[in-house]
Every structure is written in C-alpha cells, then in structure tokens.
Amino acid sequence: MPESSSSQPAASTAPATGHWPAPTADGPVRARLTLPGSKSVTNRALILAALSDTPCLVRRPLASRDSELMVGALRALGVGIAAAGPTGEDLSVTPAPLRGPASVDVGNAGTVMRFVPPLAALASGDVHFDGDPRARERPVDELLNALRALGADIDDDGRGALPLTIHGTGAVPGGDVVLDASGSSQFVSALLLSGARFTKGVHVRHEGPPVPSRPHLDMTVEMLRAAGVAVSAGNDWWRVEPGPVRASAITVEPDLSNAAPFLAAALVTGGDVTVQGWPEHTTQPGDALPSLFTRMGGEVTRSGDDVTLRGTGTVLGLTADLREVGELTPTIAAVAALATTPSRLTGIAHLRRHETDRIAALAAEINRLGGDAEELPDGLVIRPRPLRGGVFHSYDDHRMATSGAVIGLAVPGVEVENIATTRKTLPDFPGLWAEALA
Ligand SMILES: O=C(O)C1=C[C@@H](OP(=O)(O)O)[C@@H](O)[C@H](O)C1
Numbered sequence: 095m096p097e098s099s100s101s102q103p104a105a106s107t108a109p110a111t112g113h114w115p116a117p118t119a120d121g122p123v124r125a126r127l128t129l130p131g132s133k134s135v136t137n138r139a140l141i142l143a144a145l146s147d148t149p150c151l152v153r154r155p156l157a158s159r160d161s162e163l164m165v166g167a168l169r170a171l172g173v174g175i176a177a178a179g180p181t182g183e184d185l186s187v188t189p190a191p192l193r194g195p196a197s198v199d200v201g202n203a204g205t206v207m208r209f210v211p212p213l214a215a216l217a218s219g220d221v222h223f224d225g226d227p228r229a230r231e232r233p234v235d236e237l238l239n240a241l242r243a244l245g246a247d248i249d250d251d252g253r254g255a256l257p258l259t260i261h262g263t264g265a266v267p268g269g270d271v272v273l274d275a276s277g278s279s280q281f282v283s284a285l286l287l288s289g290a291r292f293t294k295g296v297h298v299r300h301e302g303p304p305v306p307s308r309p310h311l312d313m314t315v316e317m318l319r320a321a322g323v324a325v326s327a328g329n330d331w332w333r334v335e336p337g338p339v340r341a342s343a344i345t346v347e348p349d350l351s352n353a354a355p356f357l358a359a360a361l362v363t364g365g366d367v368t369v370q371g372w373p374e375h376t377t378q379p380g381d382a383l384p385s386l387f388t389r390m391g392g393e394v395t396r397s398g399d400d401v402t403l404r405g406t407g408t409v410l411g412l413t414a415d416l417r418e419v420g421e422l423t424p425t426i427a428a429v430a431a432l433a434t435t436p437s438r439l440t441g442i443a444h445l446r447r448h449e450t451d452r453i454a455a456l457a458a459e460i461n462r463l464g465g466d467a468e469e470l471p472d473g474l475v476i477r478p479r480p481l482r483g484g485v486f487h488s489y490d491d492h493r494m495a496t497s498g499a500v501i502g503l504a505v506p507g508v509e510v511e512n513i514a515t516t517r518k519t520l521p522d523f524p525g526l527w528a529e530a531l532a
C-alpha cells in the first residue's frame with residue numbers, strides 16, 4: 095500500500111459509475127475460493143500495532159478502501175506503515191509517538207470513525223476528523239461523551255457527530271465510564287482498543303437496550319489479550335488494565351462476512367461453493383453463516399479448513415433475531431427474497447445507521463423488483479413473490495451491492511447501481527464473482 099494510495103473506489107473490473115449487469119447463473123454455481131482478509135480483524139490489528147511497544151507485522155491484511163483509510167489515519171498520526179513480506183502484501187507497522195496536527199478521512203468506515211478518535215486523544219496536537227457525507231450521519235455521540243468523561247478534549251460544535259477535532263494532550267486519564275452502546279458495538283471496541291494506554295486503563299459499562307454485534311466485542315477482547323493486554327469482561331462491562339501493548343505479528347483471517355454472497359450463490363442456484371481457510375476458531379460473525387444457511391435449505395460440510403455449502407434446490411425463509419450478526423442481514427435478505435417461505439428478520443434496528451438505512455434500503459430494492467418486503471421498526475418481513483429485472487440501488491453500501499448480485503443470479507435483468515462501492519471491503523468483487531461463476 096504505497097503512501098500515495100487513493101482511498102477512492104477503483105475496482106479493477108467494475109465501472110466507476112453506471113449500472114453493472116448482474117450475471118445470471120445458467121446452472122448451479124460451483125466454486126472454490128479464498129477470500130481477502132477481514133476488515134474487522136485488519137483494522138483492529140493496525141490499531142494494536144500502532145499502539146504496540148514493538149514493531150508489528152500484519153500478515154495478509156485486507157487491501158481495500160476501509161483498510162486504506164485506516165492506514166492513512168495512522169500514518170497521519172505519525173505511525174510508520176510499509177509494504178512487507180515476500181509479495182509486498184503484508185504490512186510492517188512501526189509505532190511512533192502519536193502526534194498532530196493531523197487530518198483524518200474516515201470515508202464511511204465505522205472502524206475508522208470509532209477506533210481512531212481514542213488514539214487521537216492520546217496524541218499531542220489537534221486531530222481533525224471528517225469523511226463521506228454519510229459518515230456525518232452515523233452515530234459517534236456516545237463515544238465522544240465517553241471519551242470526554244475519560245478526560246479527552248473534543249470540539250464537535252455540539253453536533254455529537256463528524257466533523258470534529260480532538261485536542262490531543264499526549265495522555266488520557268481514563269477510568270470508569272458508562273455509555274449506551276445499543277447504537278453500535280464499535281463504541282465499546284474503540285475504548286477497549288486504546289484503553290491500555292490510558293493512564294488508569296478503562297472500565298466501560300453499557301446501560302441501555304442490548305449491545306449489537308457481540309462477536310465483534312469478543313474479537314476486540316481476544317485480539318487485545320493476544321497482544322498481552324489484561325482484559326476482563328462480564329455481560330455488560332469490560333475492564334482493560336493499563337499497561338503496554340505488545341503485538342509483534344498478527345495474521346488476518348479471511349473475511350467471513352464477505353463469504354456470505356458466495357455461499358448464497360450456491361444456496362440459490364443449487365450449486366456448491368467452498369471457502370478455503372475458514373478458521374477452526376474465530377470471533378467473526380460470519381461463522382454463523384453455516385448454521386443460518388442450513389436453516390435456509392443449504393447443506394454445509396467442513397473438511398480441514400474448507401467449508402462447503404451445497405444448495406439442495408430448496409431455498410427456505412428464515413425467522414431469526416440477527417442482532418449479533420447484523421452485518422450478514424443484507425445477504426440473508428437477498429436469499430429470503432428468493433425463498434419459497436416467508437422470513438422475519440428482527441433485532442437489527444441499529445442497521446438503520448449503517449452505511450445506509452439498510453432496513454429501508456432492502457425493503458425498497460426488493461419491492462422495486464416486484465418482491466414483497468415490509469419494514470419493521472427493528473427488521474424486515476419478506477414474503478415469497480416472483481421477482482423481475484430492474485435496477486438494484488446500492489446506496490453507497492457494499493453489502494447492498496453484493497445483495498443485488500445474489501438476486502441477479504436467479505432473476506434475469508438485474509442491474510446493480512454503483513457496484514464499485516463493494517471496494518469498501520473487497521478489492522475486486524466483480525472479478526471474484528465472475529471467477530466464481532466461470
Ligand atoms: O467492530 C467491527 O469491526 C464491526 C462491528 C459491527 O458494527 P455495529 O455494532 O455498529 O453493527 C459491524 O456491523 C461492522 O461491520 C464491523
């Protein structure tokens with residue numbers, strides 16, 4: 095990733111704008127693939143490496159927009175990050191005293207807009223944050239209030255949102271803080287990831303409706319512990335002891351959430367798709383896909399680190415609370431729109447403040463193609479109804495775009511608007527999709 099690398103979408107085989115004719119499967123999709131690295135693991139690894147006492151090699155990181163934004167943010171704060179490894183695809187991270195003045199472009203990356211501000215509070219100097227128009231609408235208020243309570247000086251003109259400036263003083267006192275993380279688990283992860291470097295560490299307590307995306311919180315805790323940080327946790331509290339972060343090498347797992355559209359391709363076409371390198375143990379929410387897609391009619395087998403989903407010709411609807419695995423919703427909704435029985439997906443009100451309002455967007459796009467999707471305050475009901483071709487809008491949301499591709503496999507004439515937005519977490523989705531369908 096060169097210093098000058100752009101954070102703009104630039105998928106190699108995708109048009110920058112315009113509509114992408116989603117390929118229709120002319121038979122069962124049969125493929126075997128290796129997916130690029132996990133966004134969530136990569137961006138945590140980069141944060142931990144930046145805070146580490148020792149240089150750190152991040153192996154097999156994601157190289158796509160969200161990770162490029164994280165690299166850009168950390169470099170802006172003075173951290174050294176260079177291409178490394180035999181193919182130049184690894185990243186060697188050399189920590190340095192964090193300093194401003196700096197300007198951070200968060201794009202529309204939740205992990206950058208939430209995980210970097212606590213680091214900026216540890217820097218000396220001012221750090222300004224802004225991003226895509228949507229980033230200004232995504233919630234950070236609870237995180238900012240918590241950071242202030244822990245001793246950070248933040249100027250957001252009372253907006254509780256981006257743009258904002260953190261006046262770093264080189265230290266954060268830390269200590270006890272209470273917040274409502276029902277809007278995003280990333281508020282908690284953000285405080286924990288930097289917490290060991292706060293003078294008193296951090297003790298975060300959640301109060302409010304349930305926190306979503308629990309596996310991502312487990313991921314934060316596991317990765318901190320692997321970096322030698324003492325963390326204890328209960329149901330709604332997490333404590334990080336002050337002390338050094340020691341990360342010398344972190345290997346990034348394949349992105350299992352991005353396995354979703356590929357496994358869905360097998361499910362909806364009666365094919366079989368194998369994802370290679372599926373970890374035996376993982377905290378990624380995508381690990382729930384085998385059981386969710388089995389409930390939707392697929393058959394899953396595991397052999398070593400290969401996970402294979404075989405479509406049986408039957409695609410069933412799903413009734414499920416998806417709070418823990420919210421980022422899988424768009425793909426599950428796409429499969430549900432092709433199913434023969436109804437689906438009821440709940441527990442996902444927080445998706446209304448993701449890359450787009452995913453509940454409204456999924457209902458609108460499924461209905462535009464003739465489907466029957468109904469919004470609930472916290473989810474979707476999707477009933478079987480034949481779909482027809484048409485434009486599937488992506489709302490600058492990578493997972494909306496890949497959902498349109500899944501529907502397009504079974505419905506001729508689907509065109510996905512702005513497929514290049516998939517570059518948020520996949521460097522070349524159209525290329526990988528074409529390979530899988532070949
Ligand atoms: O910590 C992380 O890496 C993530 C946490 C989740 O965020 P929310 O809890 O805001 O849904 C998830 O949806 C997002 O894609 C990645």
Ligand SMILES: C=C(OP(=O)(O)O)C(=O)O
Nearest residue numbers: 202203204205421448449
């Ligand atoms: C919600 C998502 O991303 P972010 O990290 O921007 O919150 C997602 O990838 O589904």
